[in-house]
Amino acid sequence: MTSVDFVPIMKRASAFVTDEGGITSHASIVSREMNKPCIIGTKIATQVLKDGDLVEVDANNGVVKILKRAK
Secondary structure, three states, X not given: OOOHHHHHHHHHOOOEEOOOOOOOOHHHHHXXXXXXXXXXXXXXXXXXXOOOOEEEEEOOOOEEXXXXXOO
């Protein structure tokens, strides 16, 4: 999940992917206000995605695709 403390960092992000949350979650609302794609409630994103991974986020279909793994 995200919180108000994350907003400055969220401005730099291209998209948001969270383990928890719903359509009224902080990440969902901030993504709408910032006009950025967001996939919430994945349950496993932080286990699968690592810092430095290059990912493609398709929020229309709810798909996060790993394009390149960080070394």
